[in-house]
Amino acid sequence: MVVTKHTRRLGSVEVVTVDFVSYEGKLSSDDYSKQFQAAVTRKLPELVAELNNSSGHPISCLLYDSHLPWLLDTARQLGLTGASLFTQSCAVDNVYYNVHEMQLKIPPEELLVTVSRLPALSPLEITDLPSFVQGMDSESEYSFLLNHVVGQFSNFREADWIFVNTFSTLEEEAVNWLASQRSIKPIGPLIPSFYLDRQLEDDKDMAALGDEQMAEIAWGLKRSDCNFLWVVRESERKKLPSNFVEESSEKGLIVTWSPQLEVLAHKSVGCFMTHCGWNSTLEALSLGVPMVAMPQWTDQPTNAKCIADVWHVGVRVKANEKGIVPKEEVEGCIREVMEGERGNEIRRNSEKWMKLAKTAVDEGGSSDKNITEFAAELAREFHETKDSEV
Numbered sequence: 001m002v003v004t005k006h007t008r009r010l011g012s013v014e015v016v017t018v019d020f021v022s023y024e025g026k027l028s029s030d031d032y033s034k035q036f037q038a039a040v041t042r043k044l045p046e047l048v049a050e051l052n053n054s055s056g057h058p059i060s061c062l063l064y065d066s067h068l069p070w071l072l073d074t075a076r077q078l079g080l081t082g083a084s085l086f087t088q089s090c091a092v093d094n095v096y097y098n099v100h101e102m103q104l105k106i107p108p109e110e111l112l113v114t115v116s117r118l119p120a121l122s123p124l125e126i127t128d129l130p131s132f133v134q135g136m137d138s139e140s141e142y143s144f145l146l147n148h149v150v151g152q153f154s155n156f157r158e159a160d161w162i163f164v165n166t167f168s169t170l171e172e173e174a175v176n177w178l179a180s181q182r183s184i185k186p187i188g189p190l191i192p193s194f195y196l197d198r199q200l201e202d203d204k205d206m207a208a209l210g211d212e213q214m215a216e217i218a219w220g221l222k223r224s225d226c227n228f229l230w231v232v233r234e235s236e237r238k239k240l241p242s243n244f245v246e247e248s249s250e251k252g253l254i255v256t257w258s259p260q261l262e263v264l265a266h267k268s269v270g271c272f273m274t275h276c277g278w279n280s281t282l283e284a285l286s287l288g289v290p291m292v293a294m295p296q297w298t299d300q301p302t303n304a305k306c307i308a309d310v311w312h313v314g315v316r317v318k319a320n321e322k323g324i325v326p327k328e329e330v331e332g333c334i335r336e337v338m339e340g341e342r343g344n345e346i347r348r349n350s351e352k353w354m355k356l357a358k359t360a361v362d363e364g365g366s367s368d369k370n371i372t373e374f375a376a377e378l379a380r381e382f383h384e385t386k387d388s389e390v
Contacts (some may be wrong), residue, residue, distance in 0.1 A: 014051075018043045030144045037070055044074055060382055063163075066152040072159055081378065083161035086152065088278050090166045090174035090186070091121055091306060092130055092299040093152075097178065099133060100153040106146065107135025121174075121302075121310065128305040131297040157182050161374060165190045165282065167360035167367050170311070170353065185370040189282040189357050191261065213324055214239035217273075220330020221252060226271070226338060228252045229263065264289050271337045273330075276303040288354030290314050290346045292333045294325060312349045 020039050027035065044062075052058045061081040064071040075082035086093050098104040104113065112123035126134050132146040156162070165188040168175050178184055218241050221228050232240065234256050245254055260280070263269060264287045272284045273292040281303045284291050291314030293304035308316040315333045317325045336342050360367040 016047055033144070033148070037068075040068075041070070041074055044071075045078060048078055048080075061378055067148065069152060069154050072155050081160045081381070082158075083163060083374070084152075084156075084159045085163045085165065086184075087165050088299050089281075089303055089306065090164050090171040090178055092278070092302050093164065094174050094178055095130060095133060095302065096150050097153050097156070097181070099146075100150045100156075104133070106133055108133070121305065124302075124305065128301050130299045130302055134301075161185065163187045163370075163374075165278070167357060167365075169356045169360065169366070170285070185374065186360075187367045187370050189286045189361065189367075191283055191286055193361060211239045215241045216325060216327045217330055218244045218248075218327075220325075220327040220334070222248050223327060223331040224334040224338075226251070226334060229258065230254045231258050232256065261287075271334060273334070276300040276307065278303060281307065282357075285311070285313060285350070285353045286357040288347075288350045290337045290343070290350045292317065292330075292337055311353060313346060313353060315346075 018039050020035060048059050059078075059080060061083055062071060062075040062078070063083045063085060064075075066084045066086040069084070072082040072084070088096075095104065099106060108126055108129070111126060113126065113129060114122040114124075121128075130149070132149055162182065162184040164175070164178075164184055164186050166175065166186050167188050168186050171186075175184065175186055214236065221230065222244070228251065230252060232254050237254075237256075240254075248254075261283055264272060264283055269289055271292060272280075272289045273294060274280045274284065276291075276293050276295045276299075278299060281291070291307050293307045293314055293316040295301045295304040295316070304316045307314045315336050317329050317333050319325050319329075337346055359365050362368060
């Protein structure tokens with residue numbers, strides 16, 4: 001677990017580490033995943049025992065990421081409630097669930113794909129699907145990830161609780177359909193609540209872009225004539241056009257890292273160009289920031305589809321036949337979001353979703369109620385156990 005300034009605010013949160021067995025040489029992604037599973041399943045019972053012995057409040061629940069479904073077995077062995085947290089959008093969860101249930105073939109046989117009970121999203125073009133579902137070379141280093149993301153549903157019906165990082169009004173269709181398969185609880189948006197209560201006076205998504213694409217983005221930003229903050233990792237800076245930093249210094253600031261939430265919460269931010277990772281998408285939605293969607297892989301294409309065509313809070317760039325988004329397209333999309341009646345419409349929609357996100361997590365909101373219900377049930381089980389011991 002990573003210690004951040006947000007976890008430090010929570011005095012009751014204790015951060016512990018799990019050590020890996022040292023290994024000489026390079027591990028494949030699949031082997032690394034297996035070693036991680038072995039290390040966690042070995043260490044977790046020890047940690048639970050230590051905490052139970054040192055605290056007056058024994059552990060009663062194991063909340064785990066849905067990408068680690070094997071932790072439900074550990075919870076059962078320890079006599080704990082098992083709660084799975086799905087960290088993708090519910091729309092993406094629906095796609096992976098349909099793959100798991102063999103209702104959607106990989107790769108899809110049709111150019112247009114219908115996902116069960118999602119008329120707002122269907123039909124989807126193949127390029128709107130998560131990249132693992134579009135089809136992947138079986139020899140690819142990442143081919144095991146399809147089994148990984150679909151495997152989230154291997155014990156979907158067996159977990160005691162299923163949480164989803166979304167809110168009901170944002171993905172009503174997707175939530176209702178998945179809830180028809182088994183009970184789920186939307187508890188999002190999972191971002192620090194104090195950001196939703198104020199405005200201040202780029203997921204620094206880590207997808208690496210090629211030299212040509214970096215250059216096209218750079219010149220597109222410059223041509224838009226907008227002030228911009230661009231997060232470019234140190235290892236990527238060499239891909240920027242010669243003299244670009246100097247030539248754009250009056251309008252642009254290029255940094256290797258920025259506190260994304262604080263930037264998005266700033267009242268002067270009018271547009272967020274993003275690869276559409278779900279955390280970044282939810283943060284922008286929750287803070288009312290319009291988006292230019294430039295998806296790369298994983299769940300990003302489906303999130304971009306929702307941004308542009310379902311929630312109408314941004315536009316999606318179009319790549320040319322070489323797969324490159326040209327500078328003219330970058331400029332045009334930024335201007336479309338920032339200017340004119342289309343820009344006004346996008347800003348109105350962004351403000352609407354911002355208010356609905358805050359309503360969901362405010363006291364009595366849909367997500368707040370779901371978390372309160374969970375806490376109350378854990379408390380009830382705890383007191384029943386204590387009473388039975390008397």
